[in-house]
Structures are given as structure tokens and as C-alpha cells.
Amino acid sequence: MVEKLEAIANQFCINATIKSISTLQSGHINDTYLVTTNTSDSFVLQKLNSYVFKDVIGLIDNKIKVAQLISKNIESKHLNILSTQFYKAKNGNFYVKGDDNEYWNLQNYIPNAITFDKVPNTEVVFEAGKLYGSFIALTNNATALEIKETLKDFHSVPFRLEQFKEALENASQARKEEAQKEIDFVLEHQLEMSKIDALKNANTFPIRITHNDTKLSNILFDKCNKGLAVIDLDTVMPEIVHFDFGDSVRSICSNAEEDNDDFESLEIQLDYYKAYCKGYAKSTKKLLSKTEIKYLPLGVKTIIYIMGLRFLTDFLNNDKYYKTKYATHNLVRAKNQFALVNSVIKNNSEITAITNNAFGLEDIS
Template identity: 45%
Template sequence: MQTERLKFIFGQFDHTSEFDGFEELASGHINDTYLIKTKTKPYYVLQRINHGVFPDVPGLIENKVAISQHIKEKLQHLSPKKQKRRILKFFKTNTGASYFRGDEGNYWNLMGFIDKSVTHMTVPNEDVAYQGGRLLGQFLTLTNDFDAATLTEVIPNFHDMPFRYRQFEEALAKADKARVEKAKPYINLVHNSREEMHILQNLKESGEIKMRVTHNDTKISNVLFNKKEKGLCLIDLDTVMPGIVHYDFGDAIRTSCNTAAEDETNLDLVEFNLDYYNAFTKGFLKNMGDSLTPIELKYLPLGAKTMIFIIGLRFLTDYLNGDIYFKTKYDDHNLNRAKNQFKLLQSLSEKLGV
């Protein structure tokens, strides 16, 4: 049943390949993604976008297509072979649309599969950290002249600090007393951090930091490498939307420089990896340095600090709300995630002096 369904959907797109099978790619947590194998290469990636999570799926897909087309125009100097490995290619449907919507209401898009490529779930060494920084810097540089205001805001208020604080205060007001007591040190930390954690928001709103195209999901698993560990391109453009450079830099640092898993309960194991930070930043500035304003450059470390804080705040808020957003495996799972992020925040502050 699944095979015939995917074969039918694949057939709705404009290509010349013959369906031969599929393999589920299980790296994402929101969408369903399949590797479509054909009689002869190239292979394809077929993705169902979760319209329960994203309020405007057509806008999301149009964002991806527009950004990939913009990058293609910027990289016209590369050979066709290199372009295939450095640029995400999206296929239109047989009717010329950017997506196919099935009878069940699901939205599907199709892109080319980049063969002989690898991804990493965590950063294994400084070279990979450097390449991750280089690719993010390149992405932001290539899209620097794209009008971010034309993009759909696929997740409204995603990194909006006043919005996240309002969510926290509302959760705290109605939270279970036992949970409030357990979380009290971290609740106090959030209250005491309010002024500092609004610095970037205020600079953005005043226009002192420009709005750019941002990726908004810059974990290392969204960087594609070749077999020799050289970075090829960023993948998973679902959350591309307007933002500031500190969001992308900060979230990449948050996910790349934690010495432990995000829900590690032994906080002695949670440290900020300064070597990975330095390697990532070096790669990032190699491609991005000339595009940054002095004020953007000045606040990059605060970007890392802010993004660690905001995910810690979201975990804490969900804990106070009774675990209604993030999936949990036990009662205090979200609290332990919050503790983990706030320990990472402390370690970053000590090692970077911010």
C-alpha cells in the first residue's frame, strides 16, 4: 500500500525517472521524508510537510524554492557537476506547481538527492565544526541580497523573546505548585536574565541589526558533507524565513558545542566546547566576515548565549505547562532539559567571558 501510494505521488512530479522503491529517511521529527530509488540514478527525496505544525505550507515550499533558485543564480560559475552537489534542486509537478496536494490534504515536494554525501548527528571533531561554520557563513552570504521581507514567516514569533517570556509567565501563573517548587532556581534565573536576553530583540526592532534570510535550524545534521568531510551545502530549508544572523549562528553553536546530549541529567558532563566554538567561528567568519556589520560581529557571542537561553526557557515553560509541546519520556524530562541548557549557558559565559 505504501509503495503504491509513494509511486503515485512521485509520478505527479515532472521528471523522466521510473520508480523502483523507497527508503524512509528518519532523521527529522516533524515531516515524513523518503528516498525515492529509481531504475537509474539520480535518486530523489520526496517529503510530506506536516500541515499540523506549519500554518502556511504553500508559503513554506515557495520559500525553499525561491532561496534555492537564488543560490543557483549566485553559483552559475560552478560546473554543472558541482552545482548538482552544492544546490538543492526542487522539481515542479506535472501541472507546474511547486508542490502536490493529495486527497488527504497532505502537501508533498520533491527534490534531487545528492549522491555520495554524508551527515553527522553530532560534531565529532574541529574540522567538522569548521566546515559547519563555513557552510552557514556561505549560505548567509549567498542570500544576503535576497529581500527577506518577501519570505513567508513559517513559524510566527519563533525566536521572539517577548513572546517567549509571555508564554513563560502564563505557564507560571497556572503551573502545578510542586513543579514550580522543583523549578524555582531556574524560574529565578529566567526572571533575572530578562534585560540581557532582550538586547538582541531590541537591536533588531530598532533596525540596528538588519533582517536577513535565516535558516533557523542550523544543527550539524543539516550540513551535507562529501566523503572527504568537506562541506557541500545546507539542507532542510523548511524553516527559512526573515531573521537576524545571531539566530543561525547561536543555534548552530548551541547544538554543536554541548559536550553532552540535550537531556543529559549528569550536569557535570555538560560543558561548552570552546575548541569547537573557535573552529566553527573561524569557518563562519571566513565566508561571512565581510558581510557582517561591526554591531553584528560584536554581538555574535551574545547570539550563542541567547539561543541557548531561549531553548532552555521553552523547555522550562513546557514543564510548567505540564509537558504539552515537547515529547517527554518521564515526568521531569523537560525540567532536566532546561537544567542542561542553563548549565551549558553558565559554561559558555565562563569560557567566553560574556
């Protein structure tokens, strides 16, 4: 295996001798490796999952264009953050196609950086908000780049509801009975959770270049816990900001992991939400419209609902998509996310007030 990895890596223009290749424990979709050399430079070699990503060439093209744009804008604005950089292969492409028809790309490894799987404090949350907000600001002039939608309907509630209803129709009676409360929850809230899509389809919001996987572990921090770089550009696509914003809040501001089964205690931590909003607004308040800001809280609620819906759908489908550790794992995940939706509903007034305050808006109800 090492020989194969070295053969792939040596097809890129790195001007160095490879010393070692080891597995990087990051991400659940692609295979990722750390390549060390006889120089001070190290690299990240990645095999892209062509089962999940049907348009791998489009995905790579998106990553290259966005990374280059961000790097250019960081330099022109003299910002103290970094950008992912990708390397060309000797064939002139930014990828190598292996014997197994899988695609590989190579990018820079940023040394002395740290990541967090769990939030340690509000300062880190603020930095996360500021950096994900910076991503939106730094890609704001990307309209001419022809960024592709490589995962169609990724955050579409109507599409996810279609998948859910098909799964429900074909599910076993036992699974339907076990998940009846969650099925009822989905149907009860489907109209409200489809509102963001309706507004998007009515051209209420501008389409921007968004990250679409805005979890905490996709940010690198320096040793002083300052935001250093946004990584993992596999899902960059044209989209509205509400799903990026909402997914960060879902993963960063929840008080528990998404498979925690203590549903009664699950909640959005408002001190973290306040910190995230402050950081995000610092980077985006001059960019986002009042209408975009008004619907950020609904974006939070909607993306959490989508994740719960996806887990529930997979449970009804006998767990075909997500890896599970026990029979009801996906159902527990769905219950967890719907409990989080209820926390957002319960705290909606305060969440709205925090959002308005962070963006310096008195009343946008």
C-alpha cells in the first residue's frame, strides 16, 4: 500500500523526496494521508470518494478555483490567515487518476496547527464564526468562476422529504412503529422547514459560494487558539448562507454529540450562539442583506431538521447510508437532532435577539 501511495504522490510536482506516508485521521468520506519529505514541506494526499461525489472533476475544479481566489484575496487584504493550496500533477492536471479509477489530489500541509472536535470555550467559538464568515467574504467576488453544484439538492428540504416519504412507504412495520414519534415530528414541521427553500426559489436571497460542511473540525487554529484556515473544500458550491451558518451552529453550539441519547438535556448553548454570531457578523455584517440576516435563525432550525430527517430516513431504509454501531443508532441520532430543533424553537426569541444585536440591527422581525 505504501508503495502505491508513493507512486501516486510522486506524480505531483513537489520537487522533494518522499520520506514517509501515514494516515491522517480526519474526515469520514475520503482517504487522507500525510506525506513528509526531505524538505521542510509536508503535503496532504487525498483519494476522493467517487461513490459520494459523482462529478469528481467538477469537485476538484471547484476546490482549485475557490482556493486560488481565497489565497489571492487574503494576500490583497493583508489578512493574517492561510489558504489551502493545491499542486499540479506532472500531466498538467490538478489530479491523478489511479489504476482503480479513483481520483487523487495533493495540497499543502499547514504545520503547527490544531483542530478541535469539541468546543473548549467561547473564544474558540468566536474565532470559528469569524473564520467561516471570512470564507463567505473572501469568495464574494467568485461569480465569474463558474462554480458547479456537485451535490444536487444537498440541503433541499423538499428533496429530503421525498426521500423520507419513499423510505416510509417501503419501511418495515416494526421500524415505522419504533420511529412513529419522529415520523409525526417530521410531518408536523414540514411546512415551516420548507420555507427557506421557497424563499430561495423566489430569489429572495443572493446565491453565494458556501463551504457546506462547516463543522468545528474543518477549521485550523494556531497555538493561541486564533483561527488560522478553513480546510476541506470538497463541498464548496453555490448556495445561500443560511445552511452554512446553521450547520455551524448545529455542530458547534449544541451541548452534546449528535448520537447522545440524553434527549431531555439537549440544547443550543446560547453563550456559544452569541459568540458565534459575533464572530460571523464581524466578517459579514457589511456583506449580508437585512433579509439574509432576518432568516439566519430559521436557517439554524432548518438545517438541524434536515439532519434529523436524513438520519430518520436512513433508519427507515435499514441503515444503508450512515455507518451505525447498533440497531437503533440512526434513530437515536434523529431523536437527538429533533430535540435540538425543539431547543431552537423554545429559545427562538432570544436567538433572534442575539442575531439582531450581533449584526447591529434593532428590529428586523
